Amino acid sequence: MYKYKPAKRAAASIYILLTFVLVAVTAAIFLLIPLIGEYDIYVAAAYWIVHAFFSCVMIPMYFRHSMISISHDEIVQYSGMFTLTSEFMPMDSVKSVTTVITPLSRFTGLNFIIINALGSKILLAFMRKDDCLEATRYINDIIRSRKV
């Protein structure tokens, strides 16, 4: 049985991306939207609140609650922010695996596995590259052994 938690590097990457977004949106509010006029500070403040909530509450919650367990019989994923979800997929249902490895993913942690079954799928997000490759290999081995 394999157990994985999302890569901490992925959280760091998301924060870096969010910082870029924050700078870009703030610049857009102050420089590029003349229609807002004197209300730009309120619009920016509203955006900052949403941004802060997302960064300080949602992302830590997601990374704290997320856990993936892959065994010979089933794939279990725990995830969620306010609504916590456990998803169970019997290994017999798994038909194929799609792996998404982004460039520089060893440093960014932006690796994903999509497990496809008839009528459903599970997305295992933000995995370490080694974990991602190991899990893919393990699931593919099980599918292969089943077909022989």
Added chain:
Amino acid sequence: MNGPQAVRAAAKEKKSRLRSFLRRRQHPIKIINYTSKNIWLLLIPVTKYLVAERFDFHSWIRTNWLDILTIIAIFAFAVLRWLFIYYEIEEDGIIAHTGLFGILTTKVYFSEITTFSCTQGYIYNAVNACTMFIETNADSIPKTDIKLVLSEKCVGEIYEVVTRQGKKLPKFSVSPKKTYLLVFSLLFSSTLSGMILFGTFMFEVYRFAGNELGRKMEEQFIRRVNGEIIKIDSHFLRLSSTIPKAVLVLGGIVLGGWMISFTANLMRHWSFTATRCGSQLIVQSGIATKRKHVINREKINFLDFQQTLLMKIFKISSVTLYCTGYGKKRREFSALIPITTDREMWASLKILEPSVPKPKTEISTGRHDLMRFMLIPAMLCFIPPAAGTAAKLILSKWHEEINIIMVLAVIPFVWLLIVQINAAFSTRMGFKNGYCTLVYCPMYQFHKIVIPKKNISKISVSRNIFQRKNGTCTLKVYTNAEKTKYHKVKSLPYDKVIDICIREGYLMEIQKI
């Protein structure tokens, strides 16, 4: 062989070669489908000029040669497409050569077919053509695996091959009682489904005739209907003098929707027959549009016993069957047993699907969950009065009309509240004899789902903040299907759900959420 005999033999051989070449092709009516859908828009002016020039072909061709050439080119291209598309029957499957110039070759093995269907509308009926659909569980092809328009004879030939395994086996047939069908369709046809049917019809008109023409036809239709209604009202009913027009329109929509739904229900199910023959189910239905389906029983994903609240009170239900390809086409239901009494339904189900057990559940919601089911519908009930009050402030002259519309708009929400109160006492789930049973009511309709355990592809248990406090959860059961398909059962006791999941082998690794 002497001279004339040899010539005759050669001609005969050529004829038989041509016949065998055409035999595997689609019905020639498909050529019209392959031409542009607006080809007739080009034909009208060309024909008009021919008539204007009093059938003087020479001058007609001289002046309209470009238009005529364009039409001929379109038809020639359609014929070319038609020539390249054909099918072959092999011992173990059917091969279809489709796509532009027949470049796509699809082989479907008979053992993999989930549904073999043929439908015949009015026009196809007149020219002895049928649309044949062959479906499998493969989801790599987004639409139908094989779809061909063939002559009745060719479809019959393929049908014989597909159903040959059950030829010598006994057949068990079920047909709904016509009186039940008439009475229950009359009582339980819904306005909403009527409106959906009308919407689909108009969409088809738009698709067929193009947007501009579709809009014109709709305007003409509405104008004519309006004129007729005003005429009837002024001569006989005189309703518009006593009841506000807005209310009359609403009433008309409800009545019209119900009428459409009732007629469609009746036309679909009047000649409905389901037959079990070995590992196949053969379903025939329709008066105007004739439909025939051969369903592989081993590939049925699940059964859905459907009831509205009124049907529940009167112990009436219908059974829908979910199998890839069955009921997929527009304006089609995937019925297994059309509307009938519960007793009749169980008797029919025993004949058609004897392996399906009577649904057994283990856990259910109850009185203590009432508030959770009532909350949203109760809140929705306040929307029409609030909207009405706001509207009265803006439209001061329309108070009476707004009041009536407000009352009418509240009715569906109040009905939803009543339905959901009932749902609080009848939401259930359980596993028994290798089958999972889920009973839930997402909106107005109650669903009792019976899924073989092997067809469950995923189970998801989720809890929001409130559910974590009151010990409940929302269960989603995903089933084998072409698209993502799940059944959502809310407010079930979390601990019991987890216990059942562990017992049924869905949870080896448990982490409480």
